[in-house]
Amino acid sequence: MNYPDVTQIAVPFFIAAIVFELVWILTKKRGGRYETRDALTSLLMGAGNVVVTIVLGFVAYGFFMFLWGLTPLDLGNSVLIVAICFVLDDLRYYWVHRYGHRIRWVWASHVNHHSSQHYNLTTALRQTWTGTFTLMMVVRAPLILLGFHPAMVLFVGGLNLVYQFWIHTEAIDKMPRWFEAVMNTPSHHRVHHGRNPRYLDSNYAGVFIIWDKMFGTFVPEIESDRPEYGLVHNLGTFNPLRVAFHEWLGIFRDMTQSGISLRDRVMYAIAPPGWSHDGTRDTSDQIKIKHLERTPEDRDTPGFNMR
Secondary structure, three states, rough: OOOOOOHHHHHHHHHHHHHHEEEHHHOOOOOOOOHHHHHHHHHHHHHHHHHHHHHHHHHHHHHHHHEEEHHOOOOOOOHHHHHHHHHHHHHHHHHHHHHHHHHHHHHHHHHHHHHOOOOOOOHHHHHOOOHHHOOOHHHHHHHHHHOOOHHHHHHHHHHHHHHHHHOOOOOOOOOOOHHHEEEOOOHHHHHHHHHOOOHOOOOOOOOOHHHHHHHHOOOEOOOOOOOEEEOOOOOOOOHHHHHHHHHHHHHHHOOOOOOOOOOHHHHHHHOOOOOOOOOOOHHHHHHHHHHHHHOOHHHOOOOOOOO
């Protein structure tokens, strides 16, 4: 069963869109910013992701083929089955993405995508080098066991990533209301990249924003609180090696410090980012609580329903 590598096919489109966005910003004097070193870091992260996929891709694919050998089900490859697989895989993406913000071990791989303080199409290419080590491939296991061929699952996953490229822009304000209601858009995804307390841990969708609305993680973009991009504590570096591995090193330092219990060591890996055994750091929930203590009038506004 052969499916095209849609991410490779889309590379010329990615390049053309980046050039178009840059020209748009320079001529219109609006719609975002480009910083040469930041954009170069994003491109290097994207190139590194391609290399890692080539080198380590056999791990996930081998696991998927092992599962395929176990299941007695085969749903075939009709257009309808591919469409169903696409929707279900997008639901899978939502949960993997949510785990990526709520479990530090997974966040260590995903954090690099949020490390840019700019928001443009090159940010979409700032991809992980360490995704294999999170073992989140297991979340795809139910799809394969249900009878979706591994090649199909990887194909629709590629379509998902290609879709997400265009939503990494400030050049597009809002899409039509009906589209914003169902689909992930630049406005929705700007919120996801915001470091503002209101926007932390929200809008995890890949293609369909309906998942966030169903599971209570949707926050709309608010004009009076425009997203500020980057991390709660920004890295202050354009070194791709530090961008790729800094959180893994942070986990190692925290887990190996002296004078803490075995439980604390485990929690430094599986608790939400910002958790600490002595309470000296803040998780996203604690950041929101402290914001509300300073600004109680925000309590009934979007983003502060304290999931």
